[in-house]
Amino acid sequence: MSEQTQQQGTSAARRVVVAGAGMAGVQTAVALREQGFTGTVTLIGAEPHQPYDRPPLSKAVLLGKAEGSAFDVDFEALGIELRLGCEVLGLRPADHELDTESGPVPYDVLVLATGAEPIRLPGTEGVPGVHLLRTLDDAERLRPVLARQHDIVVVGAGWIGAEFATAAREAGCAVTVVEAADRPLAGALPAEVAAPMTAWYADSGAVLRTHARVERVEPGAVILDDGSRLPAGAVVVGIGARPATAWLAGSGIGLGAHGEVLADDRLRTSVPDVYAVGDCASFPSGRYGERLLVHHWDNALQGPRTVAANILGETSAVYDPVPYFWSEQFGRFVQYAGHHAAADTVLWRGEPSGPAWTVCWLRGDRLVALLAVGRPRDLAQGRRLIEAGTPMNAELLVDPAKPMKAATA
Known part of the structure; x- marks a missing residue:
């Protein structure tokens, strides 16, 4: 990250443009207003629909139990300008302009939130x-x-x-x-x-x-x-998704091996006054000691708060979450928190042949990740234990009758 990038002076920004109107883009625009930003906020989305949440698409919307999943956000009341049905085509950082189907859009600060596209x-x-x-x-x-x-x-x-x-x-x-x-x-x-x-x-x-x-x-x-x-x-x-970043070719924005924007721990890109958040970006995790690319809803919800705080420039907010996601499949509620790649121990709570069980990953005596099937209390308590870095007692942890919070060393 260059010195120029490190000194991104964004507190005086009057025009913030957000490219992408999914969860990450919408939450960035909302967080800016919630944190006191009074300048212009423009939210650009490729789809013509009112911005909507994606998880219900594979559930209620698909089965005809709901007509849509539009976000409950009053964009007009928040002073957020929506430009929908407008695809982004390119970025010219030297001119501080975003190229779109409707012509160039100038910005003081740009947030990349274009998400991912299915393979x-x-x-x-x-x-x-x-x-x-x-x-x-x-x-x-x-x-x-x-x-x-x-x-x-x-x-x-x-x-x-x-x-x-x-x-x-x-x-x-x-x-x-x-x-x-x-x-x-x-x-x-x-x-x-x-x-x-x-x-x-x-x-x-x-x-x-x-x-x-x-x-x-x-x-x-x-x-x-x-x-x-x-x-x-x-x-x-359903064979996966890749970051929707092909449009950034030639912009100077640093991209990773999977096409993701390489953001720093404050979600800044390699180009001044440009941030990236959600499915299109990876970030370095101090907690896990590696760069993470997280394609899940919670990442798109949490990251925008860090972006907004750094745009306002009132604090130097670092993004280092415990990743979290859930899935509903075949009558089971599956939840995951953390990142298990560097774990050295795997422990089970409950029988995997049964209706409810949890897998815990530890590095040393610290919980780094868990997968909970039908055990939401394990997930809630385990996520807090991961965040706190609490030492765990393995013998107590494998007993599914004991609350996870009681299995500390």
Whole structure:
């Protein structure tokens, strides 16, 4: 980070422009007002819809139980200018201008909050019946598919694949989930932790096929690389997401190996007066000693408060959260807090074959992460223990009858 960047003088900013109108963008605009910013705030979103929350898309909106999930924010009362249906095209930091479909937008401070975009299955661009699930329009296109109870093939047994499979089974569809790896959530959890989740698919009536790669998609069918032909009235692809940052090419903004904006611990970018927050950015974690790229709702909720505080310049706010997310799948409430990559010990609370259990990761005697299935109290207490860096007693911790807060050393 350059000296010029370190001295970003933003307290005198009169025009803040936020690129991206998802959770991170909306919360940045709201946090600026809540923290006393009186200048111009402009929120630019590529979609024409009123800004909305994404988690309900794979649940209530998809099943027709809700028409949408617009944020309960009175943008007009807060003096936040909305420019919707306006895609960002480029950035010219030397001119302090953001290029958009509607022309250049000048800024004193710019916040990048363009989120992530789903990875497409190669060879399926424009193929009828192949769907993604990221936007409100995606969910609206899938609603009648579920209503007609098609045979559905879900590609990818990650978080979004499991959530969609759950909704499709609830709608009465026949569901087959194909996963290239040997287990669900292979990119997110160790094998011994993900293994118990394999049975959840069969219990719900869904078919899970692992070690399965898609060769091609034909009208009404998915062909796997072993020659298997799966009937498919619709195909839903959930094989991950990448930061939506291609538009920053040539801007001078430093990007990482995954295309993410490389923010510092105050969420500043490599370019003066430009911040980045949410799914499009990674940040260095002092707590975990590595750079984190977190594609989850809570990160998009928490980061904007740090951005707003640093824009106002009244304090030097460092961003170093305990990452948190949740997932509802196959009748289970799954929650995760922390970051387990550097753990040296794994402990179980409860039997993974049962309806409720928790996995705890420790580094030395400190809790660094936990996954709670049907045990929300473990999650709440464990998250606070991670934040505090409290030494734990392993013998007490493995007893599921004892509260986690009572398992300290």
